Amino acid sequence: MTQNIAILGASGYTGAELIRLIATHPSMRIAALAANSKAGQSMAQVFPHLRHLDLPDLVTWEEIDWSGIDLCFCALPHKTSQEVIAQLPAELKIVDLSADFRLRDPEAYKQWYGNDHAALAQQEEAVYGLTEFYRDEIRGARLVAGTGCNAATGQFALRPLIAAGVIGLDDIILDLKCAVSGAGRSLKENLLHAELSEGYNAYAVGGTHRHLGEFDQEFSKVAGREVKVQFTPHLLPVNRGILATVYVSGEAEAVHAALAEAYAAEPFIEVLPMGETPSTHHVRGSNFCHIGVTGDRIPGRAIVVAALDNLTKGSSGQAVQNANLMLGLEETAGLMLAPCFP
Amino acid sequence: MTQNIAILGASGYTGAELIRLIATHPSMRIAALAANSKAGQSMAQVFPHLRHLDLPDLVTWEEIDWSGIDLCFCALPHKTSQEVIAQLPAELKIVDLSADFRLRDPEAYKQWYGNDHAALAQQEEAVYGLTEFYRDEIRGARLVAGTGCNAATGQFALRPLIAAGVIGLDDIILDLKCAVSGAGRSLKENLLHAELSEGYNAYAVGGTHRHLGEFDQEFSKVAGREVKVQFTPHLLPVNRGILATVYVSGEAEAVHAALAEAYAAEPFIEVLPMGETPSTHHVRGSNFCHIGVTGDRIPGRAIVVAALDNLTKGSSGQAVQNANLMLGLEETAGLMLAPCFP
């Protein structure tokens, strides 16, 4: 049975990526598209790569008739998202791609995002959207909070290791390299081609990136004690892809075994043979995550490298995967697209 | 009913692109993969982005058991291709992606490619693979010759105009910009990242590019007289995409009307509204071709711009489209993937 889908925030990159994925999804149909700043325009104007699709024109989210909508993806900026979601029908199934419902503790939310939360009721019922670890809760959820793209990458590398007790918890270092689409379609000088291409840099150095809120929450929960990682993101001159290089204390074999076991049945997580390392080239445009483990020449140290596409597995692909579960569909429906290489 | 597919030359970019497309094709199944230089390796070794697929290991083409194979894609280098195809089973359906069977006249072949043709019988039965213009012949063909990627782009822009008689035939200029994957996975100095990125250049200037053989053959055939165009390809620091900027004498309105009419029912060719221009960004990774028409400030002159992805609509997507016809499948099966942007 075809499910009717609405997308709020359809003029951004995660919105466009949702449409790209749903375009070949066997059981979803786009019934409404909203983008308040571009309401009235066609998708062919806003995203010419979607011009072959028969899509509804953009409207404001207030104009949407929610009767008949089975699920809504909310790809709005954080803060806006909570304000809008507070006003949507109380029974509507929602996958939110913003940061607004990721943190369980309103205080932690305020600490990282700077404002009081404006939709506390919804926040309370939200389920954290890291599918592989919250599958059962997501299946029954009304509101799922998509994870941060960096947060997803780091957790894929580390959660099974913390759970299995095979690494030290006090010296984890997460050096992460992220593509520019992670910053969205916003007009900032450092996102211009002339500023970004042909070079790279670290940013939010020293533990100030907001995705640390998710790492703290989730790693501490898995460990049963407080875990704080060091996390440095870097901005790379590439459009899609996150590579996390994670330094841990532990035996490489045990690290590899814990990951291999945790993901043995997962359709989207590929643990490479011991000693091989992944590349963002090989997951581009897909919902797959590749993870590699290597031991260091220094005994008792291991390196875990994880790669995924920030727009797909890191946000919109994850969102569709969660929606599939919420709608009782096959979890992989519409998501088996092979990576686009070269 | 699932069709069993063999691919020869699976370690090159067009081979990988065939696998990417077939991975989500509803009626094709990859039964054999050959790459003589890498026989014995797994596809995960040769193309790690395909590691999630359950694919046969690479073998030599001589090792393939052809019983049970419904269709073979031949993605070998030109000259090798004709030698191999001459030895394949006489009834086997083949889509060849090389240059070997594109030119009808063996003399023209020798002129452009420098050697005598080694498979004249097969050459005679081959059908030129520009689907939109040879659909009926392709449906009944045993051997289809995929077009050059540049040749396809130029023909999509020009064939309807020549056929409709709306442009002059003696002053056509085709300035074409091509991505580097068109040159294949070959180890040449000018294809290195350090040599190619951050710059661009023309090549094969002055009418020496081999795809001119196809232009001469096809345009003269459509016109019923000899037509020779000026054609300058440029190599751009991008992995996928061809943009052809075509300068013609003629009225822009008539030019636009001829294209709009010719492609009105085509699922993969989008003629943009008058005055809009396409971009390779918006067809990347897809089987779509976007075409725009603009009149010049100089009366009687028009510019046609066509964009497609050289690996998809320019070669492997076209090949799957042709195979669909040859196998009695839906022409668009497996090919409706939306472009991957950004």
Next chain:
Amino acid sequence: MTQNIAILGASGYTGAELIRLIATHPSMRIAALAANSKAGQSMAQVFPHLRHLDLPDLVTWEEIDWSGIDLCFCALPHKTSQEVIAQLPAELKIVDLSADFRLRDPEAYKQWYGNDHAALAQQEEAVYGLTEFYRDEIRGARLVAGTGCNAATGQFALRPLIAAGVIGLDDIILDLKCAVSGAGRSLKENLLHAELSEGYNAYAVGGTHRHLGEFDQEFSKVAGREVKVQFTPHLLPVNRGILATVYVSGEAEAVHAALAEAYAAEPFIEVLPMGETPSTHHVRGSNFCHIGVTGDRIPGRAIVVAALDNLTKGSSGQAVQNANLMLGLEETAGLMLAPCFP
């Protein structure tokens, strides 16, 4: 003797390029830097790549003390430039990099730029800044109008051919590919890395680009009759470089000879051996222009390809070259930097 230099518009790319060149200029010293929107900031904040230089902080142009300034580079946006220059000291030597003083005819200016000119007195005295063709006038000029970067490239390819009478004047086609820095440091969606990289497109198709005003003025002047070319610029995912592919009717040998003769003594223009084609890779970051000529397979047709760096020879390098002449310095002073490859 060291010349004191002021730069207005120092926070843009052409401003930064002027500083880069002057940094190693033997006879120029930067005495004042203005950028009204960023007044009060240091150059290290605005352009960290210049942090090693001992530069004055940014001020508003109104704050500059003009006594002691020998020459002012004006790198402001067009329209702003004419308003500011009208208020600068009447004796001050100025090289303007904007479009404001390029067109001799105020009507033509209004036609292409849409507004009445606000500094007609200055416009009248301005000399067109294409150094190789206006050297003597520039030497004695007070105000020199830097050319458009595309306009410079096209003129380097075509002026000697029109002057020598070796090409037809009614079918010239100028297909030009330009790097993104030509669009400046402005916050536009299509200039974002995620939008521009990995693809390319034509723009201002059909004869609407403003640099046509310069082509019309200059080519008609050289020819002694009206000359209108067809001109299509393309935006490429590269930071620096313009490549012009020019299609002309004429004998390639005569074309090559006319160029070789015209530029025999020029320090910055390199005419390649017959049949070779230039690349933007090989002029990046330098004041050099490479030009190649090839005959076509169609008799009587030739292709001229010219490459230069839009920020250097196309604007700021040209500006320094002109300033050298105006100040009685060696024309090549500070400009012999070799291209930066790879």
Next chain:
Amino acid sequence: MTQNIAILGASGYTGAELIRLIATHPSMRIAALAANSKAGQSMAQVFPHLRHLDLPDLVTWEEIDWSGIDLCFCALPHKTSQEVIAQLPAELKIVDLSADFRLRDPEAYKQWYGNDHAALAQQEEAVYGLTEFYRDEIRGARLVAGTGCNAATGQFALRPLIAAGVIGLDDIILDLKCAVSGAGRSLKENLLHAELSEGYNAYAVGGTHRHLGEFDQEFSKVAGREVKVQFTPHLLPVNRGILATVYVSGEAEAVHAALAEAYAAEPFIEVLPMGETPSTHHVRGSNFCHIGVTGDRIPGRAIVVAALDNLTKGSSGQAVQNANLMLGLEETAGLMLAPCFP
């Protein structure tokens, strides 16, 4: 007085970079260029960006007349370099850019490079070429061993910290991102534009990169005890630039102070204000190194980020800097070129 310079290995990227720098050097003149595989060719053929220079044609190194040569840059592959240098005149001043003379201990050399050293006498007299730390020895040296480009970057970040005793020595992590020109002009599949652009990956993970030999040697020497760091290089789709993100235990203020003090008088090393982070964009094409320090939210942890251009400060610029010292010239001569941005 002009010094006559020979360059062996002039057809590679470090050779071309040497020529680029010497092109505007006030006291050096290129007297001989050797590249055995391309002997007989002109530099315009091998590197068209150098065509404006009046350079000798390429010869084999055996053909060079050494009388009159003041200094030789040897930019040959490692192993070849030691074989050639063993045969050069015993008094000739040499700056070697290969790995052959970096390691003091022949056993360490064999361990990292796999072969016995073939020029032990020369190895013994060689001085390690990290100018800022070996300035006096270099001034009097006959043979200077240029450092690895990664090795230079890591040492600029760490040497003053180890010397000052402000960081722990047993948990240093060096996550390094390197541009592709560091791999040279070699024809390898992973260096192709189509393979490398639009993605990135770690390599030599786990302590296998040869530059670790230099780190071990130098850091242990500075510390007076064995120091082993964890070092993971990453290959990025950019032509120039290295960014090292270094994780250390220590107080950020003390770390910043140690760096600021160590480099206070250095012309090429810029320590940024506390909390700012450098970018490879801002050192491209120059001999500058930018270093930033930030404290982490975790007490007692700091992050040092260092950026330089691998071809300039990381190899050929360093080589010219050393040659300046060896020849009694101003250390900064020819090296004050500002970075090329954008």
